[in-house]
Amino acid sequence: MPKRYAPVSGLESPRFAGIRTFARLPYVRDLDGVDVAIVGVPFDTGVTYRVGARFGPAAVREMSAMLRTYHPSLDVDVYEVLSVIDYGDLPVVPGYIEDSYERIESGLRPLFDRDIVPLVIGGDHSITLAELRAVARRYGPVGFVQFDSHTDTWDEYWGKKYTHGTPFRRAVEEGLIDTRRAIQVGMRGSLYGPEDLDQSRALGFEVWTTDDMRRTGLGAVSEAIRRRLGRGPVFVSFDIDFLDPAYAPGTGTPEVGGFTTREAQELLRGLVGVDVVAADVVEVLPAHDVSGITALAAGNVLFELLAVLAVNRRTSTVT
Template sequence: MPKGYAPVSGLESPRFAGIRTFARLPHVRELAGVDVAIVGAPFDTGVTYRVGARFGPAAVREMSAMLRTYHPSLDVDVYEVLSVVDYGDLPVVPGYIEDSYQRIEQGLLPLLEHDVVPLVIGGDHSITLAELRAVARRYGRVGFIQFDSHTDTWDEYWGKKYTHGTPFRRAVEEGLIETTRAIQVGMRGSLYGPEDLDQSRELGFEVWTADDVRRTGLGAVIEAIRRRVGQGPVFVSFDIDFLDPVYAPGTGTPEVGGFTTREAQELLRGLVGVDIVAADMVEVLPAHDVSGVTALAAANLLFEILAVLAFNRRGMTR
């Protein structure tokens, strides 16, 4: 039996019917009895190349309709353990990044104050800074796991401090991330110079490039992630361009030589036991998405995170 809020079953109503929420979950704004909330943050004017990720939350919800309840690899029925809702979208201000940051932060605080785990669908990667600000107000500095093809630790673009390429430098400067418990995985592609990776290391991040991952294998990476973040609250940020453009063409700054959806699933499943207090999925850009394959991948990878949360919660209650 479901613990609380759970999806409408495809055996009761066709999956093409009804209003589109994530995985057909109820759209609920009251937080009593809620463990996890899916939240949209449709802001995309922090990008430096292609815009359009503001439509990401809607696209991911659309492609999530086929998600079911049981995760066979982790042997957990998510909604028997967790009460999950679709909280809807936060009220961002297109074109005004600092105003949107304030609204995202304020919008997430009620969830965090009720110990609800927010899973945020972006939007571009600039939104994660606002999420981290909210999370830090509840938990203090947190561990950080980033799956991405870019470090997003540049100091500025065109003299501007707030873009989707700068959020994690700002987060370190603001004391939001415990850098001794922070790791970035999947960096690849051409760079302006070696300093593009060195700057992350100088800030305190452990950095695993795509080449590093290929040389050592996924198992070693999972061990490194778990060793790095250790005990304590952790934020997980997944940029869909971590995947190769073959698997995720619908994104703003694609880089070849990336990972498969299967590899991403394995990496996320390796986070069992990690104390995930918030996570996001960013940079899904539907206008460049062939047959919705990118949004489909994003929806399923969010389900992997939900399954990890359920696995962890079940272990705590046994």
């Protein structure tokens, strides 16, 4: 019988006990029998304002202990369908972004070689470029949905091309994203000028600001996301500052007027049927968190993604 990895039950062992892994999953480096791997990338020297997201993976793991196995809204027991592990953290080089990119990409390669879906905990948003390089090596240019308050398509900061504000311009330039199947949702906050949004559109992204989303409604936004992504492999990137600072104060560049955790859940559940091959949750900064609510939100974003993957797998097995 093939291996199947699942969390330790809170009915068998108290949730405050044991070494912290995501959702109390086993820490495993053997990839046999694995469908999904939780991967930490504790790198934050791509930030332009507040550092500290290097501690994000540890904080999210700590606050994920209360996550159980069954998702009632999607009616799926995640670990009856998926074999999931915590793969630990990938090696990075603090202060050296391009060296870290090489290590992140090579660290993810064994997962993609086995068609294992990585769910990455950042770290700042600069790491997503390395992830996309690894994804594109396996799948070619992929569809892309970004939940964020910033487009992260600026050309440079202080003459530097690699920061957490530039990864998706670089990704388009490198041919990692199929921009015909790419969408950014949640953009808000003050800008340097109108060109800040126009530059994303010029690169080929469909862009939904928070104002657009409020006027249209989340149901219509979910439909627009699915329509834009279409068929084929998709990368999902969730910057925790998509949420309003009331729900996610622990982040590097907070913007007011954002979304609730409940609204984020609704949008993520709208990804059922989308071929998600990799995803990340980034920019959790524990030093500015309040009672761990940002890390708790990030852990639940990952659980929503796991549930989507489980429903998709169950449906494909049935059909």
